[in-house]
Amino acid sequence: MVFEVKNIRKSFGETEVLHGISFQVESGKALGLLGRNGAGKTTTIRILMDVFRANSGEILMDGKPFDRSKYQIGYLPEERGLYPKKTVIEQMIYLACLRGISKKEASDNSKKWLKRLEVSEYENKKLETLSKGNQQKVQLASTLVCNPEIVILDEPFSGLDPVNSQILKDVVKELIQQGKLVIFSSHQMAYVEDFCENIAVINRGNIVLNGELKEIKKDFGKGRVIISSENYSLEELKQKCESIFSQMVIVKDIKKDYLILELKENYKKNNLLEEVLKTDIELEHFGNYEPSLNDIFVAKAGE
Numbered sequence: 001m002v003f004e005v006k007n008i009r010k011s012f013g014e015t016e017v018l019h020g021i022s023f024q025v026e027s028g029k030a031l032g033l034l035g036r037n038g039a040g041k042t043t044t045i046r047i048l049m050d051v052f053r054a055n056s057g058e059i060l061m062d063g064k065p066f067d068r069s070k071y072q073i074g075y076l077p078e079e080r081g082l083y084p085k086k087t088v089i090e091q092m093i094y095l096a097c098l099r100g101i102s103k104k105e106a107s108d109n110s111k112k113w114l115k116r117l118e119v120s121e122y123e124n125k126k127l128e129t130l131s132k133g134n135q136q137k138v139q140l141a142s143t144l145v146c147n148p149e150i151v152i153l154d155e156p157f158s159g160l161d162p163v164n165s166q167i168l169k170d171v172v173k174e175l176i177q178q179g180k181l182v183i184f185s186s187h188q189m190a191y192v193e194d195f196c197e198n199i200a201v202i203n204r205g206n207i208v209l210n211g212e213l214k215e216i217k218k219d220f221g222k223g224r225v226i227i228s229s230e231n232y233s234l235e236e237l238k239q240k241c242e243s244i245f246s247q248m249v250i251v252k253d254i255k256k257d258y259l260i261l262e263l264k265e266n267y268k269k270n271n272l273l274e275e276v277l278k279t280d281i282e283l284e285h286f287g288n289y290e291p292s293l294n295d296i297f298v299a300k301a302g303e
């Protein structure tokens with residue numbers, strides 16, 4: 001399945017908040033939908049879920065208008081919405097039945113997911129008596145109880161401790177391996193790097209970056225090298241680079257363990273290395289700069 005969002009625009013009153021959002025997601029792959037607070041992620045997801053309509057644009061599945069009634073969609077909204085006074089199992093079965101699953105299957109699936117997420121012991125407890133993290137796991141189990149082909153997760157890791165985050169990480173990886181189409185919105189870049197082959201970054205209602213994460217990283221790191229030395233601090237090394245190699249490079253950033261240098265036009269990594277080796281700098285690190293998603297995000301969305 002190929003799911004396509006094409007040129008979506010959305011206004012609230014006079015104010016347009018989405019100015020033509022486009023991206024694509026395939027089965028068996030996850031798309032990381034990223035953006036700063038207020039960028040437009042939740043609004044985009046709500047349009048996909050038909051919570052409200054876009055003013056213009058198209059949503060397509062395999063090239064045809066997307067008919068939500070034909071697909072099981074598991075949506076974990078940012079604002080959680082379960083029934084505090086009902087028991088865990090009662091509401092899971094109820095929600096699954098609402099989505100067209102038989103009572104028997106709903107019960108079996110609920111038990112399966114509660115077990116997988118290690119919250120079986122709370123099956124017959126009222127939701128309000130569970131801790132925040134365990135409520136979050138029940139919400140996730142409820143999202144998956146209908147065997148969805150499309151899974152949309154908005155900040156699924158919020159409130160989870162590291163052990164529970166690992167359980168959830170494994171579950172999301174399994175969903176992707178099983179060929180589900182996953183849209184994953186999060187501010188936690190490490191998770192996005194872990195799961196998502198593709199990303200779409202929204203900034204103030206516009207897509208500012210979209211494509212394969214591997215390619216985006218390669219492109220962003222192009223022409224940049226990292227360097228650190230055994231015998232100079234990073235600050236001293238920065239000054240050296242700016243005085244000795246200023247024709248070849250610009251110092252772009254000082255990280256915790258190394259400097260990031262940008263090579264000027266016509267210079268290659270090896271040219272720089274030759275010059276460095278002529279000095280008294282004893283190299284510790286020297287190599288291609290591999291940017292983290294965090295670095296890319298800050299550069300693209302952090303103006």
Ligand SMILES: Nc1ncnc2c1ncn2[C@@H]1O[C@H](COP(=O)(O)OP(=O)(O)OP(=O)(O)O)[C@@H](O)[C@H]1O
Nearest residue numbers: 012013017035036037038039040041042043044078
């Ligand atoms: N129902 C609404 N009425 C008016 N404005 C809205 C409504 N919903 C969202 N907005 C506005 O649309 C813009 C995008 O909001 P949205 O919730 O989609 O951002 P987000 O990227 O999900 O942010 P966050 O990461 O903080 O959850 C914001 O300026 C917000 O104030």
